[in-house]
Amino acid sequence: MKNFFYHAPVKVLFGEGGVERHLGMELRAYGKNIMLAYGGGSVKRSGLYDQLTGILEQAGKTVIDFGGITSNPTYDMVLKGVETVRREKVDFILAVGGGSVMDCVKVISTAAKASGDYWKLIFEDHYYPMSGTPWGAIVTLSGTGSEMNGLGGISNKALNTKATLPGSPASFAICDPTYLLTVPQKQLASGIFDNLSHCMETYFGPGECVSDAMNEAVMHDIIENARAWRKDPTNIDILGNLMWDSSLPQTFLFNCGKEGGFQCHPIEAQLCAYTGSNHGMALAVIHPSYYRHIVKDMPEKFARFGQRVFDLDPAGKTTQQLADEAVEAVADFVKELGLDSSFTELGLKVDEDILRKVAENCGVNESMPRVLPREEIFQMLREVM
Numbered sequence: 001m002k003n004f005f006y007h008a009p010v011k012v013l014f015g016e017g018g019v020e021r022h023l024g025m026e027l028r029a030y031g032k033n034i035m036l037a038y039g040g041g042s043v044k045r046s047g048l049y050d051q052l053t054g055i056l057e058q059a060g061k062t063v064i065d066f067g068g069i070t071s072n073p074t075y076d077m078v079l080k081g082v083e084t085v086r087r088e089k090v091d092f093i094l095a096v097g098g099g100s101v102m103d104c105v106k107v108i109s110t111a112a113k114a115s116g117d118y119w120k121l122i123f124e125d126h127y128y129p130m131s132g133t134p135w136g137a138i139v140t141l142s143g144t145g146s147e148m149n150g151l152g153g154i155s156n157k158a159l160n161t162k163a164t165l166p167g168s169p170a171s172f173a174i175c176d177p178t179y180l181l182t183v184p185q186k187q188l189a190s191g192i193f194d195n196l197s198h199c200m201e202t203y204f205g206p207g208e209c210v211s212d213a214m215n216e217a218v219m220h221d222i223i224e225n226a227r228a229w230r231k232d233p234t235n236i237d238i239l240g241n242l243m244w245d246s247s248l249p250q251t252f253l254f255n256c257g258k259e260g261g262f263q264c265h266p267i268e269a270q271l272c273a274y275t276g277s278n279h280g281m282a283l284a285v286i287h288p289s290y291y292r293h294i295v296k297d298m299p300e301k302f303a304r305f306g307q308r309v310f311d312l313d314p315a316g317k318t319t320q321q322l323a324d325e326a327v328e329a330v331a332d333f334v335k336e337l338g339l340d341s342s343f344t345e346l347g348l349k350v351d352e353d354i355l356r357k358v359a360e361n362c363g364v365n366e367s368m369p370r371v372l373p374r375e376e377i378f379q380m381l382r383e384v385m
Contacts, residue, residue: 001209001257008251010148011172014244016236018174019051019138024059026172030134031091035064035084037105038096039071046182048140052096064088069097072272072279073104075119075156081108082118085133093135095170098191099144099279102137103152106167109133110150119156122165132168140179142243143191143280145198145250147173155273161361162269175247177240185233188242189337190280192226195246197264197283200330202254204294204301205261206367215254216308221245223309226337259367264290266363267377274357275348284339285346288331289384297370299323342384355381
């Protein structure tokens with residue numbers, strides 16, 4: 001078990017009616033100017049926007065509107081947010097939405113306090129600011145667990161790339177599972193698989209320790225509750241479990257004492273840079289193909305995964321047979337969620353030229369038992385084109 005330092009800075013306020021019970025009290029600690037950051041029109045259509053502005057105004061706050069944050073937030077939007085924070089002398093940012101909104105806000109938060117171009121600071125100067133404008137989250141779409149950490153996935157259109165940038169962790173996160181009732185089912189299914197992906201990418205990293213056992217329990221719970229949700233999509237207890245399931249992996253508790261094995265995420269990030277792919281849906285296409293390529297390199301771990309996460313029966317099977325069955329269980333779960341199994345089904349306009357560019361430019365995890373050469377990454381993607 002490797003040495004580690006662990007710190008979980010985010011206060012979580014979980015349960016129904018969290019905004020009414022907690023928001024006004026939490027904001028007493030911050031100044032008057034509140035930037036309200038959100039994505040599209042659903043926040044307003046649901047009535048949540050009016051509820052939030054009412055609470056803020058009652059608390060004597062000035063609301064600075066910052067809407068229009070898109071899925072796969074861009075660096076241009078980050079810069080726009082930085083300009084707004086500085087111009088309006090924002091004291092606190094309230095992020096309302098899912099992972100895209102929160103990712104954008106946490107990078108805005110830190111970039112607003114930094115000097116110079118933030119992308120250059122991180123990737124050329126290797127300078128990592130340690131503070132930012134404080135912010136909090138109202139989570140309306142679970143899956144990414146973005147509310148629990150200080151990392152943000154940002155697309156840089158000028159450079160044709162998507163990267164994870166350091167930002168500030170939230171001061172608090174209000175997680176109300178009733179908000180998931182308004183999310184389209186396919187989008188929520190995408191979030192469920194994204195969450196499972198976070199768990200699997202950590203789990204299949206080098207080393208084994210107690211963190212893996214905790215991870216197995218959460219993965220099992222994700223699958224169990226996802227199946228229950230498909231049968232009973234308005235059950236708040238089920239939605240609550242899925243929401244908390246998505247938060248736990250992004251506390252990075254399952255990373256303690258071992259290395260992560262993230263490879264599908266860097267591939268998807270580069271694919272997104274070229275196609276604007278939906279994160280969770282594209283991961284659902286990539287994962288089974290990637291695992292078919294590496295299952296023979298770590299059959300014992302895949303066999304254990306199959307038994308403890310998918311309840312596969314090992315009787316009469318070799319370790320490799322059980323491992324192969326575990327990979328296909330992941331593929332079958334994608335279909336259970338109603339997600340697509342190829343880029344064509346997903347509606348992505350990809351050809352071999354784009355897939356080769358993805359393979360040539362994506363990050364490669366060198367800590368795995370076998371590092372995939374770029375030609376094999378291309379073939380892996382081509383198999384699910």
